[in-house]
Amino acid sequence: MTPTPIDIAGAGAFGTALAITLGNAGHPVRLWARDGAAAIDAARENTRRLPGYTLPPTVRVTGDLAELTAPILILAIPTQKMDEFLGRSAPFRAKALVSTAKGIHRATGLGPTALIARHRGADTAIAQLTGPSFAEDLARGLPTALTLACTDADMARDLQHALSTPALRLYITSDVIGAELGGALKNVIAIAAGAVMGAGLGESARAALMARGFAEMRRVARAAGALDETLSGLSGLGDLVLTCTSAKSRNTAFGMALAEGRSPDPAVTVEGLATAEELAARPELDTPIADAVAALATGALTLDAVIDMLLRRPLKPE
Ligand SMILES: NC(=O)C1=CN([C@@H]2O[C@H](COP(=O)(O)OP(=O)(O)OC[C@H]3O[C@@H](n4cnc5c(N)ncnc54)[C@H](O)[C@@H]3O)[C@@H](O)[C@H]2O)C=CC1
Numbered sequence: 001m002t003p004t005p006i007d008i009a010g011a012g013a014f015g016t017a018l019a020i021t022l023g024n025a026g027h028p029v030r031l032w033a034r035d036g037a038a039a040i041d042a043a044r045e046n047t048r049r050l051p052g053y054t055l056p057p058t059v060r061v062t063g064d065l066a067e068l069t070a071p072i073l074i075l076a077i078p079t080q081k082m083d084e085f086l087g088r089s090a091p092f093r094a095k096a097l098v099s100t101a102k103g104i105h106r107a108t109g110l111g112p113t114a115l116i117a118r119h120r121g122a123d124t125a126i127a128q129l130t131g132p133s134f135a136e137d138l139a140r141g142l143p144t145a146l147t148l149a150c151t152d153a154d155m156a157r158d159l160q161h162a163l164s165t166p167a168l169r170l171y172i173t174s175d176v177i178g179a180e181l182g183g184a185l186k187n188v189i190a191i192a193a194g195a196v197m198g199a200g201l202g203e204s205a206r207a208a209l210m211a212r213g214f215a216e217m218r219r220v221a222r223a224a225g226a227l228d229e230t231l232s233g234l235s236g237l238g239d240l241v242l243t244c245t246s247a248k249s250r251n252t253a254f255g256m257a258l259a260e261g262r263s264p265d266p267a268v269t270v271e272g273l274a275t276a277e278e279l280a281a282r283p284e285l286d287t288p289i290a291d292a293v294a295a296l297a298t299g300a301l302t303l304d305a306v307i308d309m310l311l312r313r314p315l316k317p318e
C-alpha cells in the first residue's frame with residue numbers, strides 16, 4: 001500500500017470511523033470538524049459522535065478548511081447539510097471528491113454527487129462511497145465491503161486502491177446514480193422496517209416489507225436511469241439488509257420510535273426522512289412505502305391508517 005494523503009470533511013460518526021480506518025492503514029489523514037476540532041485532536045477521540053475509538057497518530061483533526069490540500073477529499077456530511085457546507089467552502093481543489101452521504105436533497109431533489117458537481121474545480125472527479133457499513137464496525141476494523149462509484153474509470157481504480165485496506169474492500173462501478181440511490185432509498189425502507197417492528201407486526205411482516213421495499217427501490221432507481229445490478233449489490237440490497245435488521249441503524253430506530261409513540265432525538269441524523277418526503281412529493285413515482293413513511297413521520301396519517309393503506313392496496317402480480 002502506498003500512503004496517500006487523504007482529507008475528510010465532516011467529523012461525524014462516519015467521517016471519524018473512516019479517518020480511523022484509513023489512518024490505521026498508514027495514510028496521513030486530515031479530519032475537518034466543524035465543532036471542537038482542537039478538543040478531538042487533543043483527546044484522540046471523538047467523544048460526541050464516535051466515543052470509545054482512538055484516533056491513530058496518522059490522523060490530525062483541524063477546524064481550518066484551508067488545511068484540506070490532499071488529492072482526495074472525502075465529504076462525510078449529511079445530504080441535507082451538504083449544500084450549505086459546500087456553499088461556504090467551495091471550490092475544492094482535490095483531484096477527487098468522494099461523497100458518503102445517503103440521501104436525496106429535499107430543496108433541490110438532487111443526489112449528493114450532483115450537489116457536489118456544482119462546487120468542484122474543473123479537473124475534479126466525483127465519486128460516491130456507499131454500502132453496508134456501520135461506523136462502529138469500520139472503526140473496530142471489522143471486515144467491510146463497499147461500492148465506490150465514479151464515471152471516470154481511471155479515477156475509480158485509483159480510489160479503489162487508495163481507499164481499500166486489509167479489512168475494507170471496495171468494489172467499483174461507473175453507475176453513480178444507482179450507487180447513490182441504493183444508499184438513499186434503503187434509509188426510507190429502514191424507517192418503515194423500524195415502524196413494523198415498533199408496531200409489533202412481527203418479523204414475517206418485516207421480511208415482506210423489505211422485499212416490497214426492494215421492489216420500490218428498483219422502480220425508483222430504474223426511472224432515474226440506474227442499472228438494476230447496482231441495486232442488487234452492496235449499495236442497495238446489501239445496505240438494505242444491514243440497516244433494516246439492526247436497531248443500531250438510526251433510520252430503523254427512528255421508525256421504531258415513531259410506531260411506539262416516542263419522540264425521536266432531533267440531534268440524530270436520520271437521512272431517510274427527507275428522502276421519503278422528497279419521493280412522496282413526486283406523483284410520477286409509484287412509492288407506496290415512501291408515501292407511508294412521509295405520512296407517518298409528518299403526522300398526516302396515524303400508524304393504524306398507514307398500515308391500513310398499505311394492506312388495502314389492490315392485489316396484483318409480484
Ligand atoms: N454512521 C454510519 O454508520 C454511516 C453514515 N453514512 C452516511 O454518512 C453521512 C454522515 O453521517 P454521520 O457521520 O453518521 O452523521 P453524524 O450525525 O454522526 O455527523 C454529521 C456531521 O456533519 C456535520 N455537519 C452537519 N451540518 C454541517 C454543516 N452545515 N457544515 C459542516 N458540517 C456539518 C456535523 O458537525 C457532524 O460532525 C450521512 O449521509 C450518512 O447516511 C454512511 C455510512 C455509514
Ligand SMILES: O=C(CO)COP(=O)(O)O
Binds near residue numbers: 132243249
Ligand atoms: O448507512 C448506514 C449503514 O450502512 C447507517 O445507517 P443509519 O444512518 O440508519 O444509522
